[in-house]
Amino acid sequence: MNMTFKQLADRYRQALLSDIIPFWETKSIDTEFGGYFTCLDRYGQVFDTDKFIWLQARQVWLFSMLFNRLEPRSDWLDVADRGASFLRRYGMDAEGKWYFSLSRDGRPLVQPYNIFSDCFGAIAFSQYALASGDEEAKAIAHRTYQQILDRKSNPKGQYSKAFPGTRPLVSLALPMILANLTLELEWLLEADTVDKALETCVDEIFTLFLDSQHHILRESVSPSGQPVDCFEGRVINPGHGIEAMWFLMDIGQRQNNTQLIEKCVEVILRTLEFGWDEKYGGIFYFLDIDGKPPQQLEWDQKLWWVHLETLVALVMGYRLTGNAQCWSWYEKVHQYTWEYFPDPEYGEWFGYLNRQGEVLLDLKGGKWKGCFHVPRALYLCLREFEQLI
Amino acid sequence: MNMTFKQLADRYRQALLSDIIPFWETKSIDTEFGGYFTCLDRYGQVFDTDKFIWLQARQVWLFSMLFNRLEPRSDWLDVADRGASFLRRYGMDAEGKWYFSLSRDGRPLVQPYNIFSDCFGAIAFSQYALASGDEEAKAIAHRTYQQILDRKSNPKGQYSKAFPGTRPLVSLALPMILANLTLELEWLLEADTVDKALETCVDEIFTLFLDSQHHILRESVSPSGQPVDCFEGRVINPGHGIEAMWFLMDIGQRQNNTQLIEKCVEVILRTLEFGWDEKYGGIFYFLDIDGKPPQQLEWDQKLWWVHLETLVALVMGYRLTGNAQCWSWYEKVHQYTWEYFPDPEYGEWFGYLNRQGEVLLDLKGGKWKGCFHVPRALYLCLREFEQLI
Numbered sequence: 001m002n003m004t005f006k007q008l009a010d011r012y013r014q015a016l017l018s019d020i021i022p023f024w025e026t027k028s029i030d031t032e033f034g035g036y037f038t039c040l041d042r043y044g045q046v047f048d049t050d051k052f053i054w055l056q057a058r059q060v061w062l063f064s065m066l067f068n069r070l071e072p073r074s075d076w077l078d079v080a081d082r083g084a085s086f087l088r089r090y091g092m093d094a095e096g097k098w099y100f101s102l103s104r105d106g107r108p109l110v111q112p113y114n115i116f117s118d119c120f121g122a123i124a125f126s127q128y129a130l131a132s133g134d135e136e137a138k139a140i141a142h143r144t145y146q147q148i149l150d151r152k153s154n155p156k157g158q159y160s161k162a163f164p165g166t167r168p169l170v171s172l173a174l175p176m177i178l179a180n181l182t183l184e185l186e187w188l189l190e191a192d193t194v195d196k197a198l199e200t201c202v203d204e205i206f207t208l209f210l211d212s213q214h215h216i217l218r219e220s221v222s223p224s225g226q227p228v229d230c231f232e233g234r235v236i237n238p239g240h241g242i243e244a245m246w247f248l249m250d251i252g253q254r255q256n257n258t259q260l261i262e263k264c265v266e267v268i269l270r271t272l273e274f275g276w277d278e279k280y281g282g283i284f285y286f287l288d289i290d291g292k293p294p295q296q297l298e299w300d301q302k303l304w305w306v307h308l309e310t311l312v313a314l315v316m317g318y319r320l321t322g323n324a325q326c327w328s329w330y331e332k333v334h335q336y337t338w339e340y341f342p343d344p345e346y347g348e349w350f351g352y353l354n355r356q357g358e359v360l361l362d363l364k365g366g367k368w369k370g371c372f373h374v375p376r377a378l379y380l381c382l383r384e385f386e387q388l389i
Numbered sequence: 390m391n392m393t394f395k396q397l398a399d400r401y402r403q404a405l406l407s408d409i410i411p412f413w414e415t416k417s418i419d420t421e422f423g424g425y426f427t428c429l430d431r432y433g434q435v436f437d438t439d440k441f442i443w444l445q446a447r448q449v450w451l452f453s454m455l456f457n458r459l460e461p462r463s464d465w466l467d468v469a470d471r472g473a474s475f476l477r478r479y480g481m482d483a484e485g486k487w488y489f490s491l492s493r494d495g496r497p498l499v500q501p502y503n504i505f506s507d508c509f510g511a512i513a514f515s516q517y518a519l520a521s522g523d524e525e526a527k528a529i530a531h532r533t534y535q536q537i538l539d540r541k542s543n544p545k546g547q548y549s550k551a552f553p554g555t556r557p558l559v560s561l562a563l564p565m566i567l568a569n570l571t572l573e574l575e576w577l578l579e580a581d582t583v584d585k586a587l588e589t590c591v592d593e594i595f596t597l598f599l600d601s602q603h604h605i606l607r608e609s610v611s612p613s614g615q616p617v618d619c620f621e622g623r624v625i626n627p628g629h630g631i632e633a634m635w636f637l638m639d640i641g642q643r644q645n646n647t648q649l650i651e652k653c654v655e656v657i658l659r660t661l662e663f664g665w666d667e668k669y670g671g672i673f674y675f676l677d678i679d680g681k682p683p684q685q686l687e688w689d690q691k692l693w694w695v696h697l698e699t700l701v702a703l704v705m706g707y708r709l710t711g712n713a714q715c716w717s718w719y720e721k722v723h724q725y726t727w728e729y730f731p732d733p734e735y736g737e738w739f740g741y742l743n744r745q746g747e748v749l750l751d752l753k754g755g756k757w758k759g760c761f762h763v764p765r766a767l768y769l770c771l772r773e774f775e776q777l778i
Contacts (some may be wrong), residue, residue: 050619100550107553158547161489163497179695230439231756292436296402297687297741300749352686354743360689363682367620 001331007386013296013389015342016378021066023364024059024371025079033105035086038370042362043346049104053091055370057098057120060084062371064127068381077131084128084137091121096143113159118148119177123184130187138188145185148178167258169220169232175204176244183250198251202260205244207343214289215270217241231295236287238362239306242268251319265317269325272310272333280356281336283307300355304369307337308377315384390720398774404731405767410455412737412753413448413760414468422494423477427759431751432735438493442480444759446487446509449473451760452692453516459768466520473517473526480510485532506546507537508566512573519576527577534574537567538586558609558621564593565633572639587640591649594633604659606630620684625676626665628695631657635702638709654706658714661699661722669745670725672696689744693758696726697766704773738763 003011027044028036038055039048060083067076090106092098098117100110112118122144129137152174154160162169179201186194208225209217219240220232227233245264252260275283282302288294310333318326340357341349343364351369352361363369392400416433417425417668427444428437456465479495480486487506489499501507511533518527541563543549551558567686568590575583597614598606602715608629610623634653641649664672671691677683699722707715730738732753739756741750752758 025519041682048618048620099552103555109555109557111550111552113550159550161500161548163500166492166496166498223754229437231437259660293430293750293755295756297690297749299741301686354689361682366682367684 005385005388009382009389010349012378012382012385016375016382019342019347020074020349020371020375020378022373023143025075028059028365028371029079029082029088033086035083035102035106036088036371038365039367040348040363040365041365042343044348044364047363048366050086050109050367051104051106052103052367052370053087053100053117054120054368055096055365055372056083056087056091056102057117057124058370058372060087060124061120061127062375064124064131066164066375066379067131068127072131080128080131084125084134087121087124089138092380096140096147097189098144098252099109099135111159113156115151115155116163116173116177118144118151119121119181120146122181127186127190141257142188145181145189148181152178167228167230168221168223169228169307170208172205172209172217172219172240172244175201176247179205179244179247179251183247183254183386188374198255202248202251205248206263210267211289212272215267216274216289217244217267218289227289229290234288234290234292235294235296236271236274236289238271238283238287239285241271242306242313243309245271246309246316249313249316253320259322261317265321265323266311267312267327268310268317269323272329276332277302277355282340282353282355282357283310283333301360302340302353302355302357304341304349304351305373307333307341308373310386311337312377312380315381315388319384319388391489394774394777398771398778401767401771401774405764405771408731408736409738409764409767410465413764414464417448417754417760418468418471419475419493422475423478424472424491424495425760427754428756429737429752429754431732431753433737433753436752437755439498439756440491440495441492441756441759442476442487442491442506443509443757444754444761445472445476445491446506447718447759449476449513450509450516453513453520455764455768456520457516461520469517469520473514473521473523474511475623476513477525477529485529485536487533491744500548502545502548502595504537505542505562505566507533507540508570509515510707511537511570514579515574518617530574531577534570534578537570544777556619557612558617558619559597559612561594561598561606561608561629561633564590564598565629566634568594568633568640572636572643579740583584587644591637591640594637595652599656600678603663604656604664605678606633606656606660607678616678618679623677623679623681624683624685625660625663625678626674627660627676628674628692628698629673630660631695631702632698634660635705638702638705642709650706650709653702654710654712654715657699657702658712658718659708661718665721666691666744671729671742671746672699672722676727683755690749691725691729691742691744691746692761693730693738693740696722696730697762700726701766701769701773704770708773708777 016354028133030037035051035056036059037046041047060080063076063080090102098113098121099108099112100114100117122141125137125141182197197348208221211218219237245268249261249264283306285301285303286294286296286299314326349363350359354360401479415596421427424445425441425448426435431435452465452469479491479540486501487510488497488501489503489506511530514530571586597610600607608626610622611617634657638650638653672695674690674692675683675685675688703715703719737753739748
């Protein structure tokens with residue numbers, strides 16, 4: 001790759017500020033009912049008006065974060081405010097648990113079965129409170145964080161379909177999101193709470209989920225960290241594992257913990273060796289650790305967030321360790337990502353490619369893709385390259 | 390296509406009796422714990438030992454059905470018996486509701502959240518009771534049928550994530566399976582019950598789910614049959630709609646109802662026009678009725694059961710009406726299906742192809758594919774062609 005760190009920083013800044021942010025700022029605002037439209041087709045036209053809490057909250061987070069960390073622009077705070085007002089009014093049930101989705105006008109559609117709605121609610125209101133100085137927003141973030149900790153041992157509650165006891169499994173997603181959540185909310189939590197939570201997350205991720213043979217993270221293991229030979233126990237989600245590693249490198253950086261960072265880099269590299277598609281390029285979505293047929297029919301697809309999280313992890317790993325393999329992988333993933341995902345013709349990035357790299361769904365936002373992974377990763381890579389300059 | 394009806398009947402018979410049935414008879418039996426292994430890789434090797442009720446029950450049904458309708462071979466009854474014994478012992482909870490999955494040795498893994506487990510349990514024990522004369526099996530089938538009717542208005546119970554009232558939806562799957570279920574259990578139900586159930590199914594499917602503009606079946610509509618503009622409300626599953634139509638033609642044939650049969654044929658043809666992939670051939674898995682991006686990432690894949698159910702529907706439609714379009718579509722779907730799905734090298738059929746027709750997962754059985762759609766469709770086509778000769 002024939003680009004300097006300065007050129008790379010510029011490229012990320014330009015994509016963030018001239019493409020992605022204007023796209024969402026101009027196309028996603030629901031001026032009638034509040035909140036955001038996230039289901040936008042290739043051209044940015046609204047094709048569905050349901051409001052998914054993950055994506056509403058993530059967009060509040062993103063615009064608040066840019067206001068807090070990049071530039072205190074009032075138009076960004078305005079965008080955040082629209083989502084925050086909507087979510088504060090409609091997002092939670094009477095107990096303060098976050099619904100999964102709402103109708104356009106805010107009536108609950110899907111019950112609060114999903115603890116990640118609460119996680120994204122908490123980081124949204126934390127960043128928004130920082131940006132706006134709103135005390136009620138801070139209280140919502142704090143209360144939601146506590147509720148997440150309380151629900152952690154049984155996140156699905158009545159909606160869990162697992163028969164108790166036969167095959168208990170714990171999931172990587174929970175300690176992983178708690179790591180990120182705790183760093184996000186650090187400013188409003190007690191120092192003790194933060195230290196304890198971060199220690200638990202790091203410990204759980206490496207003690208329980210790291211496969212000793214392959215040195216990559218499993219998505220589900222037994223509560224004592226044993227591999228379980230079933231579909232859920234064998235599944236590898238390379239993008240998820242790599243994202244977890246940059247969350248932990250964030251902690252390692254904060255703690256000046258070189259050993260932790262080196263360990264994360266090792267896992268990132270092993271995951272890429274395991275998850276890279278040698279035939280068509282790109283990183284697979286799901287694989288079976290034993291090479292058996294995975295359950296997910298979308299296993300061979302190339303998803304935007306997988307590649308973006310990997311870019312963040314690789315540039316961060318490179319900056320923190322200087323590891324040459326991080327850089328050569330960065331170049332490889334950069335080339336693939338920038339070649340296949342952006343849509344220069346109509347703006348923003350495609351989310352879903354087939355194995356061959358062709359566009360599978362040309363939406364720019366939907367039920368799971370919104371204003372989050374693209375701008376977050378562009379922002380983080382920008383900051384990494386600024387530091388590398 | 391240059392084959393006579395006789396040649397076609399022979400081809401289906403040969404595939405059924407020389408390939409598919411021996412594959413499952415020799416590779417799927419769990420001689421240690423009872424029941425069947427359904428997770429078989431390309432070579433027929435067991436790659437997972439979990440026991441999914443849908444597939445256990447469907448294999449009991451299939452071998453019992455062949456015993457009852459094709460030839461009373463004791464080895465077929467033996468195979469059915471292995472599954473029936475296992476299911477009778479482990480398949481249901483204390484209330485007689487069917488679990489979704491069990492461990493290899495029969496311990497419950499996934500709760501009875503899924504009413505289709507009960508549906509397949511009922512048809513399995515009904516056919517098995519017919520084959521074996523076992524009165525207890527008959528009682529299980531009968532009791533399960535009653536419980537399905539009782540649960541019909543709220544099939545997911547506590548596991549439903551929909552917030553009550555905001556956007557009520559009803560699902561095509563339920564009247565569709567009840568149509569098939571009722572015909573299967575006719576011999577042990579009161580004539581009145583049968584007539585009433587069949588009438589309700591036919592009426593619901595055409596009154597509620599048939600889209601008046603496209604003349605194809607929606608998967609979900611409002612309880613009064615209005616289209617609902619949301620992901621679930623827009624989704625079209627062509628294979629499912631076509632399968633529903635041969636279930637109704639079965640009823641039409643029984644009732645000598647030419648009008649009903651003609652209506653089914655019309656829907657089959659429209660669904661094929663809507664769901665056929667002009668670029669690569671084959672029938673899409675999911676589409677959005679308004680051409681918006683579907684939610685299912687596997688939307689463009691070509692699945693075995695979709696094509697097999699379509700062959701059954703087309704040959705049945707052709708035999709019953711002589712409609713020339715049925716025959717020309719039959720030839721087209723026949724050519725695609727027989728070219729891409731069978732695996733002459735290692736036996737049985739592939740289940741999952743990508744849009745281009747390449748094998749996406751080379752398993753012969755998994756969590757959703759077992760000894761059911763392939764042999765059922767081969768059997769039904771064989772019988773259709775025998776009648777056409």
